[in-house]
Amino acid sequence: xxxxLLSLFGGIGADxxxxxxxxxxxxxxxxxxxxxxxxxxxxxxxxxRYETQDVRTWDLKPDILVxxxxxQDNSAANLNDDKGRSELLLETIxxxxxxxxxxxxxxxxxxxxxxxxxxxxxxxxxxLKDMESLGYTNNFNIENAMDYxxxxxxxxxxxxxxxxxxxxxxxxxxxxxxxxxxxxxxCESEIKNIEKYVVNIPSxxxxxxxxxxxxxxxxxxxxxxxxxxxxxxxxxxxxxxxxCPAAGVFKMKDGRYRYPxxxxxxxxxxxxxxxxxxxxxxxxxxxxxxxxxxxxxxGNSIAVCVLExxxxxxxxxxxxxxxxxxxxxxx
Numbered sequence: 661x662x663x664x665l666l667s668l669f670g671g672i673g674a675d676x677x678x679x680x681x682x683x684x685x686x687x688x689x690x691x692x693x694x695x696x697x698x699x700x701x702x703x704x705x706x707x708x709r710y711e712t713q714d715v716r717t718w719d720l721k722p723d724i725l726v727x728x729x730x731x732q733d734n735s736a737a738n739l740n741d742d743k744g745r746s747e748l749l750l751e752t753i754x755x756x757x758x759x760x761x762x763x764x765x766x767x768x769x770x771x772x773x774x775x776x777x778x779x780x781x782x783x784x785x786x787x788l789k790d791m792e793s794l795g796y797t798n799n800f801n802i803e804n805a806m807d808y809x810x811x812x813x814x815x816x817x818x819x820x821x822x823x824x825x826x827x828x829x830x831x832x833x834x835x836x837x838x839x840x841x842x843x844x845x846x847c848e849s850e851i852k853n854i855e856k857y858v859v860n861i862p863s864x865x866x867x868x869x870x871x872x873x874x875x876x877x878x879x880x881x882x883x884x885x886x887x888x889x890x891x892x893x894x895x896x897x898x899x900x901x902x903x904c905p906a907a908g909v910f911k912m913k914d915g916r917y918r919y920p921x922x923x924x925x926x927x928x929x930x931x932x933x934x935x936x937x938x939x940x941x942x943x944x945x946x947x948x949x950x951x952x953x954x955x956x957x958x959g960n961s962i963a964v965c966v967l968e969x970x971x972x973x974x975x976x977x978x979x980x981x982x983x984x985x986x987x988x989x990x991x
Contacts, residue, residue, distance in 0.1 A: 664695060671961050672701040673930055675726060677931065682975065697943070701957050702941045721885060723817035724974065726768040727752050728962055746803055747774075750895040753790045766974060767821040773802060775817050788819075796821040799829040805930075805963035808835060809836035811844065811893040812907070812928050814963055818970065826979055833969040843894055844927040859902075859909055865965050867904050868917060889917070897928050899956040922954040930964035 679686050727749075748779050749769065781818060787892040788798050789952060800819035805812050820828035850962060861867060869877065869886040877886055890908040897907050901919040907928075920928070922945060926936045936954075945951045973979075 669727070671698050672957050672964040673705055674964045674967055677705075677935070678971055681964065681968050684971075684975065697953055698957060698960075700942050701939060704938045714912065719925070721762055723809045724766040725752070725756070725764045726766075726770075726967075728750075728770040732763055749787050750790070753787065753794070756791075756794055761822050765809055765823050765979070765983060766971065767791065767796065769817075769819040769821075770967075771817050773815050776802075791821045796823055797825055797827050799828045803966050805835070806838060806893065807835050807964035808833075808963070808969055809839045809927060810930055810963055810965055811839060811841045811895055812895075813893060813962070814896050816962070816966070817964070820970070822979060825921065828973075828979070832973050832978065834972060835969075836965065838893075841890065841894075842870060845890075845910065846921055846924055850968070851921055854918065856950055858912075859917040859919060861902065864902060864904065869918070869961070870911065885928055894920070894928060897959050899959040900923070900952060901950075901955060905939060919950070922951050922958075925955055926958045929958045929961050931958065931961075935991060 673873075676686055714861060749771070752767065752769070756767070760866040767789075773782060788800075791798055798819060798821045800817055803816050803818050805814035805816075818830075820830075822828055851857065859868070864887065865871065867884065867887050868889070870889050871888055880886075885905045887904055887906045889911050894908040895905065901907060901909075907920060909919055912918055923933065923936050926939070927933070939954060939957070943953050943957075945954070
C-alpha cells in the first residue's frame with residue numbers, strides 16, 4: 661500500500677512521522693502551512709522543499725483528510741467570545757464542499773480541550789452539523805498522550821468523521837505502556853552550556869512546588885499554579901518552558917532546578933533524536949540562549965504516538981476504503 665500524503669495546517673510533520681512508524685510507504689502530494697519556521701523544520705526532516713501556503717487556497721482530493729487548525733484561540737487562557745483563528749476549523753467544510761460529489765472517506769480533526777468549552781463549543785457544534793449534512797458520521801473523544809506511552813499529560817480532542825453510517829470506535833485504539841522518563845531526560849553531563857537552562861527568574865522560583873510549603877500551595881491555589889518537579893511524568897508541553905503553568909522542571913544534582921532542554925522537548929512529543937539533529941542544522945542553538953523556535957515547533961505539534969494509533973486502526977482495514985491499492989491522506 662502506498663500512502664499519498666497532503667498536510668493541512670501541517671506543522672512540523674507529526675502526521676508523516678506517524679505513518680512512517682507504521683511502515684507504510686509514503687508519497688507526499690503537497691504540504692500546507694503558513695508559518696515559515698514550521699515549513700523549514702518539515703523540509704529538514706523530509707526530502708521535500710515546500711514554501712509557505714494558505715490552507716484557504718488549497719484544492720485536492722484525498723481519501724483521508726486530517727487537520728488541526730490553530731489551537732491558541734481554543735486554549736483555556738483565551739476562552740473569550742471572539743472566534744478568531746478557531747474559525748479556521750470551518751475552512752475544512754468549505755474544502756470538502758468544493759470537492760463536489762467526491763468525498764474523502766475519513767476526516768480527522770485535532771485540537772485542545774478548550775474547543776469543547778462553552779465559549780468555543782458553538783464553532784465545534786457547527787462543524788459537526790455541517791459534516792453530518794455532507795454525509796458523515798462523527799465521533800470524538802479526548803485522548804491523552806500518556807495512554808500511548810509518552811510520560812506527558814497531554815489531553816487533546818480528536819474527532820473522526822466517516823463518510824456513511826459507520827462510527828469510528830475509539831476503544832479500538834491500541835494503548836501503549838508508559839515509558840520511563842529516563843528515556844527522555846538527558847544526563848547533565850550531556851547538556852552543553854547547562855547554565856542557560858537553570859531556573860533563575862524570581863517569578864518562576866517562587867512558584868516551584870518543591871520550594872513551597874503545603875500551606876503556601878493551599879493559600880495560592882486559586883491565584884496561580886505551582887510548577888512541578890518532573891520525576892515520572894511532566895505536564896503538557898507548550899511553546900515555551902519558562903512560564904507558568906509549565907510542563908515542569910528537573911532537579912539538578914546540586915539542588916538547583918533547570919528547564920527541559922530543546923532536545924528533551926522534542927523527545928517528549930515523540931520525535932526521534934535524528935529528527936532533532938536535523939533541526940540543529942536549520943535552527944542552530946546559540947551558546948548562551950535557549951531556542952524559542954525549537955521549543956515552539958515541538959510544542960505546537962501533535963504527539964506522534966496518538967496519530968500513529970489512529971492511523972493504525974484506519975489502515976488495518978477495519979473500515980472500508982475507497983481504494984485498497986492506493987490510499988491518499990491529507991493532514
